Amino acid sequence: MIRTILIIGATGGIGGEAALAFRAHGWQVRAMHRKPDMAARNFAWLGPIDWVKGDAMKTDDVVAAAAGADVVFHGANPPGYRNWKGTALPMLESSIAAAKAAGARLLFPGTVYNFGPDAFPLLGETSPQHPKTRKGAIRVAMETRLREASDEGVPVLIVRAGDFFGVHGGNNWFGQGLVKPGKPFRSVTYPGKRDAGHNWAFLPDLAETFARLVDRAGELGRFEVFHFGGHWFEKGVEIAEATRRAAGKPDAPIRRFPWFAVYLAAPFVETFREMLEMRYLWKVPVKLDNRKLIAFLGEEPHTPTEEALRLTLKGLGCLDEKSVGMGAVAEGRA
Structure with missing residues (x-):
């Protein structure tokens, strides 16, 4: 029997990778978009997807799109931190109503925003959620x-x-702060305290994790939470160092993020205000404990760091073929 997944937010990073991962696992993929014909053209790289018309803010649209689906993946996210309060919860309510009407399982990619300093540095699935920010409070509410x-x-x-x-x-x-999409790699910017550990998630690995978990849905509880370890850097700046190696330019400069400019512009730019609110996550180590996930799956899907970074840089248009080749030589794979 062919299983069907409805993806809300398929044109976003995690939603698009979920489409690829679930199709690789034999699922029929359906995606909702306000302009489905345009999405089908612009996102043809996602492969065969059944695009349907709808707005994630309109419950009736999402319920109709989910008819007959076995799983609803809620990957919708307000871009640039904008208007989380006005959109995040209403869109989630639409997906909940759709999953309930279809008798489907609802999948949700979570973040560390819903945790406060009292839970740091190691976050387990049941760690206390006492956020100190507005977006953290919204994540807890979700x-x-x-x-x-x-x-x-x-x-x-x-x-x-x-x-x-x-x-x-x-x-x-990564795509908006560390590197400059569409421009040749010349340097990398790091926004955090350099010796504070930081967790990163390579989206194809995270999407594959969702697919593997759902393949064993019969063993999951009614409400199940897992932490994805991804790529952990004991010293946060190590991702910048790995990025230069992946780009074939190990001596490229690592620049400091211009937080002072963000402070100056924050009164006029909503995204900058929201960035400042989340800055605390760049100042202290925050690590996700993935022991429950490994115990369940046996292993966590994991692409080697420099390979993942090189694929990312190439996808963002930051590498030419010469740089890709140099990165492979540096890793000893050419």
């Missing part, structure tokens, strides 16, 4: 609503992960 939905009969799977990076995902700190 997960609280998901638990309520599971009590109402909707099976829920949450996989929390660190900062994203990936081949097709530029709407994240």
Whole structure:
């Protein structure tokens, strides 16, 4: 029997990778978009997808799109941190209603935003959630609503992960803060305290994790949470060092992020205000404990660091073929 997944947010980083991963696992992929014909043209690299018209803010649209689906993947996320309060919870309510109507499992990629300093440095699935930020409070409210939905009969799977990076995902700190998409790699910027550990999630690995977990849905609880370890850097700046090696330019400069400019512009730019609110996550070590995930799956999907970074840089248009070749030589694979 062919299983069907509806992806909300398939044109985003994690949503697009989820489409690829689930199709590789034999699923029929359906995606909702306000302009499905345009999405089909612009995202043809996602392969055969059944694009349907709809708006994630309109519950009736999402319910109709989910008809007959076995799984609903909620990958919708307001870009650039904008208007989380006004959009994040309403879009989630639409997905909950759709999953309930279809009798489907609801998948949700979580973050570390819902944790405060009292839970650091090692975060387990049941660590206390006492965020100090507005977006953290919204994330707690979203997960609280998901638990309520599971009590109402909707099976829920949450996989929390660190900062994203990936081949097709530029709407994240890596693609907007560390490198410059579409421009040849010359330097890398690091926004955090250099010796503070930081977790990163390579999107194809995270999507594969969701697919493997759902393949064993019969063993999952009604409300299940896992932590994805991804790529952990004991000294946060090590991702910048690995990025230069992956680019074939190990001596490229590592620049400091211009937080002072963000402070100056924050009164006028919503995204900058929200970035400042989350700066605390760059100042202290924050690590996700993935022992539960490994115990369940036997292993966590994991692409070697420099390979993942090289694929990401190439996907973001930061590498030419010469640089790709130099990176392979540096890793001893040419």
